[in-house]
Amino acid sequence: MQSKPMALTILDVLSIIGIGVATYFALVYAPTEAVMGNVQRVFYFHVGTAWVGLVGFVVAAVSGIVYLVTKDMRWDRFEVAAVEVSTMFFFITIVLGSIWARPAWNTWWTWDPRLTTAAVTELIYIAYFMLRAGIEEPEKRARFGAVYALLGGLSAPITFMVIRLFRTIHPVVVGTASAEAQGGFDMSGDMLTSMFVSLGAFTILFVSLMWHRIRLGGLEEKVEELKLKVSM
């Protein structure tokens, strides 16, 4: 195993600084929202984690397809890294959203399209890990994982569209319906800046974590090979 690349070290440092800056922007720089008050500040990290969570799932589905075509184990490691990091970020999104929803909607949870889709997506990726845990052969594990990541990526948007037929109170960040939904608000320039700072910071953190996880995947493979060698 080669030593830690320089670029990764730089990324690590950058992501620590980035999260620090984003925290400053969210807690100090951004103006206090008129109706909801300080609790609205959770919004910046909520959107940041949700963004990288979603990006990760798209990355996973795409690398699943690439794996099925090329059969190159590196893509499998890429996919696992994306799903694992995203599942964690998505979980944080749900928790932060819940914290925000309690004062804004007066409930921890509601079966709104975004919330329901988030919950179902999270369940899909938990199932993904259970599926992988049940298979010993690395090649088969990679193949099944890729198929399931692809299916999950396909069904999540349809889930969203179906539940939209039922009801919604979640504010839309990009678009017009923002202020109309309960708990929605019009963003001022400073709020927008803070949001983009947070998006940037979480993107850097995400890339850095994914890189670490991919390296870890490589190490895992090596350990498995060594174990095989010893047992023979």
Place this chain on the structure above:
Amino acid sequence: MKEPTPSFFKAVFAIAHKDLAAEFRSRELLSAMLVFSMLVILIFNFALELDVKVRQSVTAGVLWTTFAFAGTLGLNRSMAVEKDRGCMDGLLLAPVDRSAIFFGKAISNLAFMLVVEAIVIPLYAMLYNETRIFQWEFLGVLLLGSIGYISVGTLLSAMSVQTRTRDVLLPILLFPVAVPVLLASVKASGGIVAGLPFEEILAPLNLLIVYDVIFLATSFMIFDYVVEE
């Protein structure tokens, strides 16, 4: 000389026919699915206190939950028998396109599910004096929903039988991916039972068709990767 590779449709038909013939002789699977469905409805009856007023709104939900549960039972069993005595290897050795195996299994699974529905629906209607479920639209939604559920279910059951946890894993894999098809079906058939105009159930119906097309096509394309050794 005879053609060495049979036609695609012949192969699909042969696989479906084999499953149906075996089931027709043993009736193991269908009877289990039916009894199970009855039990689920019985439990719902007391858990939800299905009186006239409640029934109005939950009929579609109760029926779809029952079919989804009974469906996993059937899907699990139909793939497990292939795996158990190496039948799957035999099928894979046959000189036909692998997707023929998928369609054959999917057709027989769909047939089992439809048979269960064909018995449970009249029974439910009789038990609860609910004649509004005998509408063409309702039966159409039932068919569309079953197709979507079975298409992704057949693919996933082919995967889950090859894992260590086997039967336990199928519902965990299947339900989150099948959420759209179940919810759209409940929404559409619930609207029909409530007597809404056709335009109002068009939206879930469209999504149901979209789901069916996408997942039939995807399962057809990636089934190869699931069964290759």
